Amino acid sequence: MEEKTLNTRRLKPFERIIFPLDVADADRAMEYVRLLRDTVGVFKVGLELFVACGPEIIKRIQDEAPSQKVFLDIKFHDIPETVKRAMQVCSTLGVDFVTIHTSEGSRALQSVAQHKGSIKVLGITVLTSMSREDLKEIGIDVHLAEPEKLVLKRAELAKRAGLDGIVCSGLEVSKVKEKLGEEFLVVTPGIRPLDRTIPQDDQKRIVTPFDAIVNGADYIVVGRPIRDAQEPRKIAHLIAEEIQKAEDYRLTHKIH
Ligand code: C5P
16 A cells, blocks of 8 residues: 555455454564555454453554555544543544444534544444334334334434544445545445355344445455455455455446
């Protein structure tokens, strides 16, 4: 990667892969960074690793993989003043992406957007582990309990508040892009290559890498299918090839 481009049309296929470092110790995380740094574009630091290692781990990833982006995925969920102050601290860490739950409402989203500097802030719409029944269980209005409707509503809220994009499943991407425009970033977790099943999988709204990219995702989060593979690099390469095929498909079918 020559530069950390923000224009996602110029990304190479492998740069669209976000690998979550979902482990609890720094040495194991760094083993994955060294193993995968030329096969994925973004390393994601989530709750588990951040709680275990703190901001120090971000510096180590940046030193070891300077061309890769770092995604701090700690999904802010608090009052506007608290998330604003957390955002101000994030801007000193040199990370490229940060996440906040859109269910925080527009005041919290705006206060983060106003202090994000060059960091891309993504709104979590509806976690890909949540089904219609799960939404009903937590009291989401029955008319909105369809994940797609709630995703669209929250994506609009995120855009209005000044966020750069959202996180949603590959099933909702095309509607989000259609409604909110190509430039509004969409990151898609819940990616499952056809030939790889995950025992006791918690992800419910899943799609293949090909479908996610054809539907318009800018980035895909691929964790367990790479991490638990016998040859993680090989699987990452295969996924990059699938992304290339999906981009070719979009070109030949004139999907913009
Ligand atoms: O591919 P796999 O299911 O292992 O990916 C899990 C990762 O995706 C975790 O880091 C989790 O936090 C992230 N994730 C996410 N947003 C969702 C669902 C999962 O960022 N809606």
